[in-house]
Amino acid sequence: MKLPYVIRTVLLLSILFTTITSQAQQNEDLLNILIKKNVLSQQEADSIRADQAIKEQAKKDKANQHNITIGTRALQISGLVQTEYQGFQQSGFNNSFSLHRARLDVKGDINDNWNYEVYTEFAGTTKLLDAYTTYKIADYLKFTAGQFKVPFSLESLISDSQLDFIDRSQVVNALAGRSADVIGNQNGRDIGIQIGGSFAKLNEHYLFDYTFGVFNGAGYDVTADNNSRKDIVGRLTVHPIKNLDISGNFYNGVGFYGTPAKNQKRNRGGFDARYVIGGLAIQAEYDKGTDGAIKRDGWFGQATYFVIPKRLQLAAKYDTYDPNKIVKTDRTNYYTGGVNYYFNNWARITLDYIDRREEITQVKNNIIETQLQLTF
Known part of the structure; x- marks a missing residue:
C-alpha cells in the first residue's frame, strides 16, 4: 500500500x-x-x-557567470613538457640537458561550428605559436584565420607530442619553415587564412581532405609582412582504404633572406604517405624546394612497431637530404634507431641513436638523445 x-x-x-x-x-x-x-x-x-x-x-x-569552466567545451587547458639529453660524438660539442619544449595550450568551442586555439611556447624565448579561429560551415568547408601551421609536409603537421622520434627529418627542417629553412625557424607556422574540409564519404570515412591557404610568408609571431607578395599553399589527401593516407602538397612564395637579405623565390613541392595496421605504422615523405637559384630535395622512410601494445614501441628511420642539387658531394644520410616507452597516456620516454653519414668526408658526429615527455 x-x-x-x-x-x-x-x-x-x-x-x-x-x-x-x-x-x-x-x-x-x-x-x-x-x-x-x-x-x-x-x-x-x-x-x-x-x-x-x-x-x-x-x-x-x-x-561562473560567463559559463566558462576549465575542461569544458568553452575552455580547455592542456600542456606539453619535454626534457631532453643529448650526447655528442663530435668533439667541441658538450653533452647536456635541455628543456626542449614547455608549452601551454588554451582552446575551446564558441559554439558547435566555431572554435579557437592559443598555443604558447615558454622554453627559451617565449613565443606565440598558434592563435587562430576556425568556423565550420560543413565537413566540406571550414575557414581558418590567424597564426597556425602551414599545411605543407605530413611530418611538419604532426603534433610535437605525437612524433615517433625526438627530431624531425632533415628535409622537413629545411623546407617546411623549421630549423634549417632559409627564412629561419618558424616552427612550421605563418599568419594567414585558409579553407579546408573533407568530402566524398565512403564506408563511414571520407575519401578526400583538402586545404588551401594564403599566408604572409614571413613566419610566425611577427607584427608585419616583409614583402607585399602573399604566398599560397595547397594540400590534398586521399584515403583509399581505412588507415591509409596519401597526400600531395605545394607551396609557392617569396621570402626575404640571403646575404644581403632580399626578396627571393621560395617554392616547395612534395608528397607523403602513412599506413597503420595493428601495431605497425609505416610513413614516407619526399620534398623538394627552390630557394633563389638553389634547388634542394630529400626524403625519408620510417617504420614503428609496438612489441608491447600501448607500452613499448621500436622505431627505425632512413633520412637523406641534398641541400644543393648542383653540388654532387653534399648529401647527408641519417640512420636512426629508437625506442619509445609509454608509462601511460600522458608520459613517455624516448631514446634515439642517430648515425650520421656524409657523402665524401665522414665526420664523427653521431648523436644519442633521450627525452622525457609529459602532457596534461
Whole structure:
C-alpha cells in the first residue's frame, strides 16, 4: 500500500536534505530503493532528478557567470613538457640537458561550428605559436584565420607530442619553415587564412581532405609582412582504404633572406604517405624546394612497431637530404634507431641513436638523445 501523499513528501524531503552532500550515485541508489518499496513512482523520481539537475546547474552559473569552466567545451587547458639529453660524438660539442619544449595550450568551442586555439611556447624565448579561429560551415568547408601551421609536409603537421622520434627529418627542417629553412625557424607556422574540409564519404570515412591557404610568408609571431607578395599553399589527401593516407602538397612564395637579405623565390613541392595496421605504422615523405637559384630535395622512410601494445614501441628511420642539387658531394644520410616507452597516456620516454653519414668526408658526429615527455 502506498503511503499518504503528505507522509511521502515529508519522507522525501528528509532524504534529500540528509544526502545533499553525498555523491550523485548515492542519491540515485536511494531513489531506486524508494521506487522498489513503492514510496515513489517512477514519474516522481524522474521529476526529482530533473529538479536536482536544474539546481546544480544554477549553482555553477552563479559561481561562473560567463559559463566558462576549465575542461569544458568553452575552455580547455592542456600542456606539453619535454626534457631532453643529448650526447655528442663530435668533439667541441658538450653533452647536456635541455628543456626542449614547455608549452601551454588554451582552446575551446564558441559554439558547435566555431572554435579557437592559443598555443604558447615558454622554453627559451617565449613565443606565440598558434592563435587562430576556425568556423565550420560543413565537413566540406571550414575557414581558418590567424597564426597556425602551414599545411605543407605530413611530418611538419604532426603534433610535437605525437612524433615517433625526438627530431624531425632533415628535409622537413629545411623546407617546411623549421630549423634549417632559409627564412629561419618558424616552427612550421605563418599568419594567414585558409579553407579546408573533407568530402566524398565512403564506408563511414571520407575519401578526400583538402586545404588551401594564403599566408604572409614571413613566419610566425611577427607584427608585419616583409614583402607585399602573399604566398599560397595547397594540400590534398586521399584515403583509399581505412588507415591509409596519401597526400600531395605545394607551396609557392617569396621570402626575404640571403646575404644581403632580399626578396627571393621560395617554392616547395612534395608528397607523403602513412599506413597503420595493428601495431605497425609505416610513413614516407619526399620534398623538394627552390630557394633563389638553389634547388634542394630529400626524403625519408620510417617504420614503428609496438612489441608491447600501448607500452613499448621500436622505431627505425632512413633520412637523406641534398641541400644543393648542383653540388654532387653534399648529401647527408641519417640512420636512426629508437625506442619509445609509454608509462601511460600522458608520459613517455624516448631514446634515439642517430648515425650520421656524409657523402665524401665522414665526420664523427653521431648523436644519442633521450627525452622525457609529459602532457596534461
